Amino acid sequence: MNLNTIAVLGGGPGGLYAARLLKRSHPDAEVTVYEQGLPDTTFGFGVGLASRTQRNLRQADEQSLDAIVSASHPHEMAMRVGDDEVRLAHGELLAIGRATLLSVLQRYAEEAGVILRYGARRSAGELAADLIVAADGISSATRGEFADEFGPSIAEGDGLYLWCGTEFALPSAVFTPVTTEHGTFVAHAYPYARDRSTFLIETDEQTWKLAGFDVSTAETPNGESDQTSLDYLQDAFAKTLQGNRLIGNRTKWLRFRTVRCRSWHHRNIVLLGDSAHTAHYSIGSGTKLAMEDAIALDRALLAADGLEAALDAYELERRPAVEHLQAIAERSMAWWDSFADRMTIPVAQLMLAYMTRAGKVTVERFAESAPHVVPAGLAAFAAVAPADVPAPGAITDWILTRPLVHSTHRFTGRDAPSGLRDTTRTARVTVTVRPWSDEAAAIVAGLPPAGVYWLEGPDDRESTLDRLELGERIRLATDALVVADVPAALRADAAAALASARVDLVAFTR
Known part of the structure; x- marks a missing residue:
């Protein structure tokens, strides 16, 4: 594909990285970044770079990634409640100052031949480039200018x-x-x-x-x-x-805004990063998403014969991954918004609940990477000594066979007996709403008096995770026993929910 001129709106990490990749792939094109701010002024502090993001950036452009890593700061991760702390040894976590990251990316963009224009606001409508990349952030003027075409929706978090x-x-x-x-x-x-x-x-x-x-x-x-x-x-x-x-640095209280768009491109204009989508910072930074968007866009433009086909391919590749991450991020955001309700949980078990909060990490997988943390967390769940917790590979079955004493109930394992479903003290609740929505709040507020709440609903994974999370909400609001239907194929999700105190029992369905 022949591109003579490429304009990038926004001189943040996503825009600068996209400009470098595009210039390298289209060396004869004039690639210009337009940024309304000045090159040495930015807001924000550090930017985290997870190991998977580093691998993606290395495959796309090893040279700039090496420069980023050399300017970054490695660290481990800990959770502390009061005087109790657990720490995860994690050798691949890096963070870099936002200003430092921008300086590195500016240098490498210019080295590739990108023209950087600072100090003036430009709009997509006034530019006559073959391709316009709108990397102009969460408050994207481009998205607003063509709102009918992009079809944005923005939802605010509660916290x-x-x-x-x-x-x-x-x-x-x-x-x-x-x-x-x-x-x-x-x-x-x-x-x-x-x-x-x-x-x-x-x-x-x-x-x-x-x-x-x-x-x-x-x-x-x-x-x-x-x-x-x-x-x-x-x-x-x-x-x-x-x-x-x-x-502080322009520090004010905000509510997180989750941005979605019906389409990410219109004519020769394509959205990238926060202008197209956002995901809560607790699961992955906007910088990560924007730079990975840039990789996909560059790849799509190289592979396609025409611009429309390239932009279609870019969106086709990236949208499923972004939407999956947004779904995980919504669960993570809700977990953090309700963090204060979990502060009585022992810190090792709380770390386990944190790591499995969004359905992305299983208990078994976490146990393999944190052998000094998970046994303590599972010991707190099961009221046993850490030495009694089995090795990874046997943990899921072990969780499901732990006995439970709840009020007058005695259970030899965590698979609920079928007869419990239809007792006079059991209220069956069909769950078809998101667990931390207003509709879910209405369900919790309107629960009939019962000793057992048995949660039912669709058998797909997202609905099952919703059901398990609503179970936690009911556990936090009542003293009742909480049971949730879980498809047999989702045993790992059932184990994570039990060990994290989201539900008391599960009932496996076919």
Whole structure:
């Protein structure tokens, strides 16, 4: 395909990376990046790079990935509740300062022959390029300009979060909650340089309002940081901060926005990264998605004979992976939004619940990578010694055969007896809604008095995961025994739900 001119709107990581790849693949084309900001100004702190993302970037462009890795900071991961902590040894987790990442990508884009234009806003409608790549972020002006064609929908999360940082390197990434007089705040914090760490802090709306942050948010001008919140959170997380201060960079409370679009391209304009889609930061960064979009777009343009076919192929390849990640991310976001309700769970078991929260990781797989954590978590679940927990490979069956005593009930294993379904103390609940939706809240609020709630519904995996998550919501709201139907093929999901205290029993269906 002959492309003479390529315009990229947005000089973030996705736009710069796409420009470099496209210039390398189309060396005779004029590739220009238009960024309204200046090259040495950015907002944000660190960017995480998981091992799979690193592999994808290495296959696409080993040279730039080597430069990124050399400027990155490796770290492990921990979860701490009060004085109890578990740590995961993970040698492939990296983080890099956003400004540093942009500097690397700017350099490599220019080295490839990309023209970088800063300090002026340009719109897709005014550019006369053969291909226009709109990498202009979550508030994409391009998506808004052609809203009828792209068909965007944007859903806001229930919780609130803010990004800030501190001027020292944490010993590892850490997930840790603190409870103040107003409620619970949860920090996701990680080091990204020898003297810098990112702090992402979340809370629920009630706590946010009780702390007065609805007022401080409203009073903080755009482009400035909410110093009232930073001062409060600095005191709240003083132990984790080790006497260091929290710093802001346009830091204000936000609700996460999940962006979806009916189409990712229109004529010669294609959306990339956050302009096309977002997934909650707890499961994968927007930077990762945007750079992987760039790889797929470059590959599609090389393989197709025409632009329309190439953009169709790009969307056909990327959409299933993005939508799958968005589904996982929604579960993860809901889990974090309700984190405060789980703080009585022993920390090793809580780490197990965290790792399996979205259906992406099984208990068996986690046990293989964290042999010092999973036995402690499963021991807490089963009320046994860690030494009594079997090795990976036998864990799923072991979980399903653990006895349970619940009120007057005694069970020799976690597969519910069929006779329990039809007792007078059992309420059967058909679940066909997302577990943390308003409709699910109505179901929980309207539950009839019962000693047992038996959850039924469709047998596909997504519906089963929904049912198991709603089970946790019912367990948190009642003292009843909670049972969920699970297809026999999803034994691993059943085991994860049981070990993570989402349900008490499961009933296997064909």
